[in-house]
Amino acid sequence: MNIVRKLAISFSIIMLLTLGLYFYLNSQFGFKQRDLIAYNEILHEIEKDYLKGKSKAAIEREYNCKLILYKEIHEEELADAYRASAFILDFEPGGEYIGKIAWMDELNDFNTSKRGFFGMALMMWVLTLIAGYVLLYNLQKYFIKPVSEMKSFSEEIAKGNLDVPLPIHKQNLFGSFVEAFDIMREQLIVARKKEIAAEKARKELITELSHDVKTPVAVIKATCEVLDAKIDDPDTVEKVATISRKADTINQLIGNMMHANLEDLEQLDVKATEEDSRILLEFFTNLKQYGNIILDNEIPGCLVYMDRLRMEQAIDNVVGNSYKYAKTDVHVSFETFAVEMPSGDGGKLKKAGFLRIRIKDSGPGVSEEDLPLIAEKFYRGSNAEKVPGSGLGFYLVKYYMEKQGGGMEYYNDNGLTVELMLRKV
Numbered sequence: 575m576n577i578v579r580k581l582a583i584s585f586s587i588i589m590l591l592t593l594g595l596y597f598y599l600n601s602q603f604g605f606k607q608r609d610l611i612a613y614n615e616i617l618h619e620i621e622k623d624y625l626k627g628k629s630k631a632a633i634e635r636e637y638n639c640k641l642i643l644y645k646e647i648h649e650e651e652l653a654d655a656y657r658a659s660a661f662i663l664d665f666e667p668g669g670e671y672i673g674k675i676a677w678m679d680e681l682n683d684f685n686t687s688k689r690g691f692f693g694m695a696l697m698m699w700v701l702t703l704i705a706g707y708v709l710l711y712n713l714q715k716y717f718i719k720p721v722s723e724m725k726s727f728s729e730e731i732a733k734g735n736l737d738v739p740l741p742i743h744k745q746n747l748f749g750s751f752v753e754a755f756d757i758m759r760e761q762l763i764v765a766r767k768k769e770i771a772a773e774k775a776r777k778e779l780i781t782e783l784s785h786d787v788k789t790p791v792a793v794i795k796a797t798c799e800v801l802d803a804k805i806d807d808p809d810t811v812e813k814v815a816t817i818s819r820k821a822d823t824i825n826q827l828i829g830n831m832m833h834a835n836l837e838d839l840e841q842l843d844v845k846a847t848e849e850d851s852r853i854l855l856e857f858f859t860n861l862k863q864y865g866n867i868i869l870d871n872e873i874p875g876c877l878v879y880m881d882r883l884r885m886e887q888a889i890d891n892v893v894g895n896s897y898k899y900a901k902t903d904v905h906v907s908f909e910t911f912a913v914e915m916p917s918g919d920g921g922k923l924k925k926a927g928f929l930r931i932r933i934k935d936s937g938p939g940v941s942e943e944d945l946p947l948i949a950e951k952f953y954r955g956s957n958a959e960k961v962p963g964s965g966l967g968f969y970l971v972k973y974y975m976e977k978q979g980g981g982m983e984y985y986n987d988n989g990l991t992v993e994l995m996l997r998k999v
Contacts, residue, residue, distance in 0.1 A: 584708060584712075588702075588704065588705040588708070591701060608661060608679070616639075620637055620639070621666070622667075623636075624667045639675055640655065640678060641665065642655065652674055655674075655678070658680065662675070662677075794818075798815075798818040802814050846881050847879070850877065851874060851878050852873050854889070854908075857886045860886075864893050866904070869906050874908055876999075878929050878998055879980075879998075884977070884978065888974045892994070895967050895968070904933060904935050905935075907931075909929075913925070927998035928996065928997055933992045936988060936989040942986075945984070945986065949972045952969075971994070979996075982995070
């Protein structure tokens, strides 16, 4: 049953009760004819009492009448009785006329009726007042309050606050409308999450591509330096210089783009799966353009947790960094080791196996002041002023390794040594 029908039925019931009360009270009042025989009997009783010496006041109280002991009709008290439509008889105790006796029953009946109708009107007013308040309460509950909640809800939506739910009351007249609005809010939340995820993915893609493009640009720069040293033709030298300058411009543009996207980027996606450790050989083989990479021993065959793309990027960044700053041969060695780690079940320790990849150059290394900071985002050491870069290489390497369940360490040992750890399965 809808709210409007309920309100109409409630109001009709109250008005019917009021009408019933009116008819009931009206039935209590009617015209009563005088019983003349009864009045004559009362008159005789009054005359007897008067002759016995009963006082006038006592007689008036006992018989509810008024004794007017005057013979003149113009007497004011008698005139008042006539004006009030009193029932008046001659008062003749012992046969002697001494005045009048009056019953003011018409006036009494009028006053009684007046009080009765006033009470009835007052009760009808009270019932109407109750009906009005019930109507106002229901208007507030089913109309005004839902509209007010809708207004507050729309204001929150306008502010972008989608976490405030819209109350849906069982008897709400606008139930379907309110439910549709709340569904809209939930869909907006879903759409916003998708938008944020898409924007995040876009920034990740731009950051990754930007950083990866810097590697071939560095190779172009290196090739230009070699050509500049070997070619004597001035025209060719000028062209090589132009290529080198454009490469610098590309480097700066890419650096700016990376900086703008990575500043508000929360995290890059890393999905580590079980991989054969021997695929690492391919990653180092593909980096011959950097210079001489010497593998000091074979890669131990084992399964490790690895994201192939991220791991290849991490190795590229470390070897590329050695090429830029050290310009020496790079030695790579591998070894497995185990450490005790909490198992997560009551603090018990268990052994966890790792594969360590040690990448070492023979350059000047990193100053002791810069060494603790080289894996910070956008940090560039004091020796990097004349070397193009964005300060993201080691930051990304450390991030990728930790997300794969491993880690990264770096230190000076007759050059810079970087150790990359992969967790064994």
